[in-house]
Amino acid sequence: MKLNKIFAAFMLIAAVAFTACEPQVPPTPGPGPGGNDTTVTEDPTDDPTTPSALDTAGWNIPAEALTVAQAREKCAALEAGATTGTKYYVMGYVKKIHKKHAEGISGFGNAQFYMEDVKGANSYDDFMAYQVYGLEGKKINNPDAVAVGDFVVIYGELTKYQYDANSDPVYETVGKGAAYIWKSTNPLLAESSTGEAGGGSTDSGNGGSTGNGGTSTDSDIAVPADAVVFDADADQGNATTDYNQAGAYEVTKDGLTIAVTKGCLGTYNNEMHYRIYKGETLTITSTAGNIKEVVFTCTGNVGDEKYGPDRFTVDGGEYVYSGANGQWKGDASTVTFTASVQVRASQIAVVVE
Secondary structure, three states, X not given: OHHHHHHHHHHXXXXXXXXXXXXXXXXXXXXXXXXXXXXXXXXXXXXXXXXXXXXXXXXXXXOOOEOHHHHHHHHHOOOOOOEEEEEEEEEEEEEEEOOOHHHHHHHHOOEEEEEEOOOOOOOOOOEEEEEEEOHHHEOOOOHHHOOOOOEEEEEEEEEEEOOOOOOOOEEEEOOOOOOEEEEEOOHHHHHHOOOOEOOOOOOOOOOOOXXXXXXXXXXXXXXXXXXEEEEOOOOOOEEEOOHHHOEEEEEEEOOEEEEEEEEEEEEEOOEEEEEEOOOOEEEEEEOOOOEEEEEEEEOOOOOOOOEOHHHEEEOOOEEEEEOOEEXXXXXXXXXXXXXXXOEEEEXXXXXXX
């Protein structure tokens, strides 16, 4: 009997110590940190599909999992662009599907949606699951694997994104698939999370799509002498002083076309540069031969909060960056770059075969 009491006391001390630790590694099936499940408050609307009525009993949600409100508090304490540096579990209902969700699933296998604490509340106090992978960090191949009303637990670092000092901050997970869905009540997620693992975060900045996030290089990146150079001072697809007029624009030159899904290819408030907004794409297409190299001259440097060349991801080829320059090399008639946060460039140089 005495041995049993000693053993029980030891287990209690171990459980308390374990619970106090910040979650760094997702738990394997079985008891979560501290051996306790998180208590989920029922929806006050008495909806029969509240967590207590869902099959979450075997989840063993870590006791330190954050609610949406708690995740927002963590993010609110950050400087704009900073990350928590620690990974957290965040639980809640899927409030709304982001407009880029289906595109992210088809192109990169990651999901984008907003979460809330009370299902159906449609509160502005939400949290964005930004470009998260599926179960076990695997790519998702079905956009319906995430739906409004699902109860989910996501896992990853958190960040505070703010377009500028006058805009409202967005509290979200760090992108590039650095976060993923740990559990979900959506039965389609398990069968949809069958792609290869996304690979987690990269050193190429916060947010943005998956794919080739690029690597830093110590070598100088120069504009090739034989490149067709798109210069923001001269080669313009639009001229606007109004953010609301930003949109899909393109410029064609010598058999090459550069096009943005949303941004500016010209003057903005008397500033001459190309803007590719967060989550949007820049596509370069050639009818003059396959594209062999692309060099960006950006207005920001590697490591800056935004505007720098390290804020691009691209599928296929090899992408490196140094200082204010980014360089892609490959062999394709079309190359698409996705901006994790806003990227600005004064020149885009393209080499064709």
